[in-house]
Amino acid sequence: MRLHRLDITAFGPFGAAQSVDFDALSTAGLFLLHGPTGAGKTSVLDAVCYALYGSVPGARQGGQGTHLRSDHAEPGTRTEVRLELTVAGRRLEITRQPPWERPKKGNRQGTTVDKAQTWLREYDAVRGAWKDLSRSHNEIGEEITQLLGMSREQFCQVVLLPQGDFARFLRADAEARGKLLGRLFDTQRFADVEKRLAERRRATEARVREGDSALLTDAHRMQQVAGDAMELPDLAAGDPGLAGAVLAAAAVARSTARERLTVAHCGLTAAESAHTRAQAELAESRELARLQHRFTEAQTRAARLAERAEEYEETRARMERGRKAETVAPALELREDAENAHRRAALEEENARRALPEDQADSGAPGLAAAARRAAEELGSLTSARRAEHRLTELLAERSGLDREERADEDTAREADTWLDGWEPARAALQARIDSAQEAASRAEALAARRDPARRRLDTARRRDRLTSEVTAAARQALDAGQRAQKLRGEWLDLKEQRLSGIAAELAAHLTDGAPCAVCGATEHPAPARKDAGHVDRDAEQRAFDAHQEAEREHGTLERRTTELQAALDAVTAEVGDTPADRIAAEVSELEREFEQARRDASALHAAHEELRRAEGEREERLQARQQSAVRAAARLTRRDTLDREQATLEAELTRARGTAESVAARAGQLERLAAVLTEAADAARTAEETAVRLKDADARLADAAYRAGFDTPGAAAEALLDPATHRALQHRLDERQSEESAVRAVLAEPETVAASRQAPADLAGAGERAAGAERRLREAASARDEAARRTTELDRLSARAEDGARRLAPLREEYDRVARLAALAAGTSADNERRMRLESYVLAARLEQVAAAATARLRLMSAGRYTLVHSDDRSGRGRSGLGLHVVDAWTGRERDTATLSGGETFFASLALALGLADVVTDEAGGVRLDTLFIDEGFGSLDDQTLDEVLDVLDSLRERDRSVGIVSHVGDLRRRIHAQLEVVKDRTGSSLRPRGV
Incomplete structure (x- = not known):
């Protein structure tokens, strides 16, 4: 790995942009990075480490990245580190920008946080240009770590050589x-092997102890079940003879339980026989008592029947008279119907005669019918006059209709004139409404385009606020977890110290006479150490260590969660800034209100168009109506003349036809009412005569039917007649009497009942007591048998489980011995591990x-x-x-x-x-070849000769084009090393000045 160029902006003490040309410095092989204390020499090395790994060495690293920003930088200048290097034959350029708090854009007050950014580029020698590889923090970090083959800690040890750390290493x-x-050689896998072996040892030990505990549990359970039939020796988990002793005691208990079960079976058989005899005796006593009670009850019922014999005879005689009266019932009904019909006909005749004229009041049915025919003939002669009267009515109605039409046409013409006078202003107002609605529709479209981005911005702001709360809570949880981890670590170290102080007592607990000591090898143990009251064993120490490890893992998880939440918060804040969500919500609400108002205004466009169309249609209709009313007015004048002539002719005809009546219709009505009254009176008179004849005939038939049924008068037959309800009640009473007599005779005729009545009264109480005693003894015997059977079954089950447990324990003990020896060897506690x-x-x-x-x-x-x-x-x-x-x-x-x-x-x-x-x-x-190394401080403690020797050694590192940078403020090195990079500090921030290159 060779460094070519480093560009720093607003990083550490460097407020302005600074550049380091490592190619020029490396030409001499050995170069000096010097400057006064606090100028920023180490910050140059921090920038190299930050560019490669995204964090700085040692205690200077932090979680947010904002501590890297220079306090001397301008507010609008972003912190940036760019490193150009060659590694594994590839020339790369890494640019990192940590998150920073910048002023808000525009005229807004306050600041906002921009998220961190990273770029990785590679130089293409064929095309002579740089090409982008990635902008992902994770991808770039994995790429650099894979190319260098070192973690950040390893890089800081082998490239940025911190001499103070190795001085402590020498004395540590x-x-x-x-x-x-x-950390440097990644031997965690060997520690994991030790941990895995220790865990397997604890696991197998726990399984062995669990098996022993289960076996002891089964033994104690068998002892509880067997009671005094099982004696269990004083045993504990881990005793070699535990399984044999338990199985032997179980065999004795099972044998004793089976013998007791046999005895219980015999006792139950005897109790069942006695119980059967007692139950039979009780059943016989109950049957005798039932029969005796049945006979006594039948005698009582027979006495009650004898007492009510006279009442029975009366009921039977009444039923007989009712059956005879039923033969007269049809004649009674016929006579009643005839009487009712005659009464109604007479009443109707009387009512009909009241409406007759005085000269017809005493006429018979034939005279009334003849008068009705004469009135009908006169009514028929008025048909032509009635038509003329009807036509005259229509004519007058038509004249009224013409008058109404004239008034309606006049109103229509007047209303049309008034409406047409206001047409132009109304049309202008409707057109203005259409123009306003169209403008509102355009405004609604513009507001709709602004609404969705505003909503998204509001959602992002709310997510930013939620993330801010989550980051604060996560940081607090991480801090609490860190404090808890430190506390648990202290407790673990205290327990470990206590255990090591009392380790002698723990080793002495496993000493047995004649067996060699694992520490000194002696076979005699005259004074083994004893555990005091506060002794800490291996399990307690392991639990404390496990709790400490779990707290450390929880702390790491919470710190990672805090970092992830902060990254998400930075991304959201970079998108939305720090504008309060309430303010954005108010803006969105105002935008929504304006949009809804514009949409409501625009919704009136269609209605305005429709209203204008209707108004134009109405204008055409009113013009046409005004024209049509003028045409109808001319037609009405001709029609009025024709109607006047026809009216004169009809009035002369009607005067002749109605006579003294007010009108022909009134005369016709008089004749119609007279004909109807005469006809009704004639019909009523004929009906009354017919019903009188039928009533007389019904009286003769009723008298004949009563005589044949044996009654003196029809009235006596009517009194003897029974209604259905009374008939059913009397018949039910007779049936009950007959049923009761039959039942009593049947009981008094039963041989077994008569025989039981002659015996002594049954002794139910004595038989019941004897049966209850036999049943109680049966339950006790059954309980004893069930208890013996349950004890035998449970002992068999527990014995089988104990045998299975003993068989499973054997391989577990072998596995535990093997794993324990291997774990002790790896942990250095085994006697086979000499060192x-x-x-x-x-x-x-x-x-x-x-x-x-x-x-x-x-x-x-x-x-x-x-x-x-x-x-x-x-x-x-x-x-x-x-x-x-x-x-x-x-x-x-x-x-x-x-x-x-x-x-x-x-x-x-x-x-x-x-x-x-x-x-x-x-x-x-x-x-990976390291062509650039840095050595940090410590040269001030050397004399001149030693310094020369050290520099000769460092100068020898230049072989094969390797360069070494010395970080020191020792003045003598400035005279000895010509290639220098000076760090100058000032009130406005530090700066870099190359010298001798």
């Missing part, structure tokens, strides 16, 4: 070195040996052959082999810890270590 303990090496090294530590130790070998090649040159770095497998203070790092002093021949080096020695030792680590990590990452 094995755990701190392991964390750094683990007590964890698997990950073992891998890191091999990597540390490679780093120490690569660093020694340069350390010898820097120290004039005095110092050599070596890796040490010596055990740490906790009894395990660590990642030790020692220095061999050739002047004394002794090996000592790197923490004993002086300040200057620590610097060039850490520099050599950093360079060696860079070589090893580069090979580990896939062999």
Whole structure:
């Protein structure tokens, strides 16, 4: 990887645009980046890292990106970093713009946040032009990481060599070195192997304990079921003889239960026999009591029948008279109908005679009929006169119609003249309405085009407000989760420290006499350590560690969610700005109101067109009506003359026909009423005569029918006649009497009932008590049998389950022993692991040996052959082999810890270590060539001779066209290194000045 050019705008301390030509600086191979403290030397390296990975190294990285913006930049200048480099034979250009808060456009007050943007381009040497590859943050990040083969942490260690970190690395303990090496060499997979083995060990151990617990549970359950028939020895989970003892005790309990079941079966059989006998005796007593009660009840019913014998005879005699009277009923009905008909006919005749003239009041039916015929003949002679009268009425009506038509035509002409006088103003008003509606339709179309974008902008603003609330809530949750994770980590470390302090007691818990100790190998244990009240075991520590890990994962998830929500918020804010949603909603509401008003106004267009069309049609109709009324007026004059002549002729004819009556119709009405009255009176007289004859005949028939039925008079027959309801009631009473007599005779004739009445009264109470006692003893025997059967069945089931559990436990124990040995070996706690090294530590130790070998090649040159770095497998203070790092002093021949080096020695030792680590990590990452390196500070602690030796080593890195940049403010380096990039700080921001290139 070679850097060519870096462009910085509004980044860190650089307020204005700055450029770095690395090609020119790299020509000398070694160049110096210097400037006063706080000028921004490290910010140049931050810009390189940000361009590649989208974040800056170490503690300077943040979540939002807005901290990268220069405080000296103009408000309208956007922060931007552009890096041009060659990697894997490809020349690329990366441009990154973090999110920034810019002033709102136009005349609006306030600021808004623009979202982050990234571009990746590649130079096409064939066409001699740049081509765009991607604008996606994720795609560009994956592309750069794949090309470099390093994560951001690895890049910061092997390209931006931070000497302070490696000085601490030299003095750190094995755990701190392991964390750094683990990040650089990605040994997490080995730690995952350890974790996986430990999890499998815990899982298999839990399954074994679960099997033992299940077996013990079954044993205790069998003991509860068996009661005193099973004695269970004092056993615990993990005892070797647990399965055998449980199965043996279960066999004894099953045998005892089966014997008790046999005894219970015998007792139940005896109780069932006694119960059967008692039930039979009770049934016999109940049957005797029933028969005796039945006989007594029949005697009582027979006595009641004898008491009501006279009432029965009276009812039967009444029923007999009613049956005879039924033969007279038709004659009675006929006579009643004839009497009613004669009464109605006489009344109608009387009413009809009241309307007759006085000279006809006493006439008979023939005389009345003859008078009616004479009135009808006179009425027929008035037919011609009636037609003339009707024609005269029509003529007068026609004359009235002509008058109405004349008045109507005059009104129509007058109304038409009035309407036509106002036609032109009305037409102009309608045309104005049409023009206004057309203008409103055009305005509605324009407002509709603005409405949808305004609605979308309102939805986006509301989504921005929701995202703002969600970002705040997510950030708060992430902060709370981080605090909880830190708290749980502290609790885990405290528990771990407590466990390590009491580890002796935990190891002593597994000591047995005669077995060798896993620590010292002794077979005698005179004074093993004892657990105190606050002892922490492995399970408690593991639970605390799991809780800490879960909290860390939750914290990471919440931080990622916060970042995602913030990115979404930035995108939405860039689209809609920071205008309040209420204001946008008010604008949308006003726009909607204007649109609705315009649409309502435009909706009147069709109605206005229709109204104008109707008005024009009405104008034509009124002109035509005025013309037609004039024509009808001329026709009416001729028609009036004709009607006047015909009226005179008709009036003379009618005067002759009506006589003394007011009119012919009145005379005809008189004759019609007289004919009707005479006809009605004649009909009524004939009907009255006929009904009188029928009544006389009905009286004769009724007297004859009563005599034949045995009644003295027709009245006596009518009194004996029964209505249907009375007849049914009396018949029902007779039927009940007969049924009761039959039932009583049948009971008193039953042999078994008569025999039972002669016996002593039945003893139901004694038989019931004996049956209840037998039933109670039967229930007790059945309960005892059921309990014995249930106990036997349950013991069989639990024994079978215990046998299955014992068979399944055997392979589980074998698996647990195998996994536990392997997990202990990987964790460094096994006696077979001589150096007590964890698997990950073992891998890191091999990597540390490679780093120490690569660093020694340069350390010898820097120290004039005095110092050599070596890796040490010596055990740490906790009894395990660590990642030790020692220095061999050739002047004394002794090996000592790197923490004993002086300040200057620590610097060039850490520099050599950093360079060696860079070589090893580069090979580990896939062999990507690093043509540009940066070394940050630490040269001020060197004397002149050592400084020369260090610079010679750095100068040797220029082989094969490699360039090295030194970041330092040491003045002596300015005289020794000619190619320089000076960082100058000022009130308006820092700037970059190349020198010697």
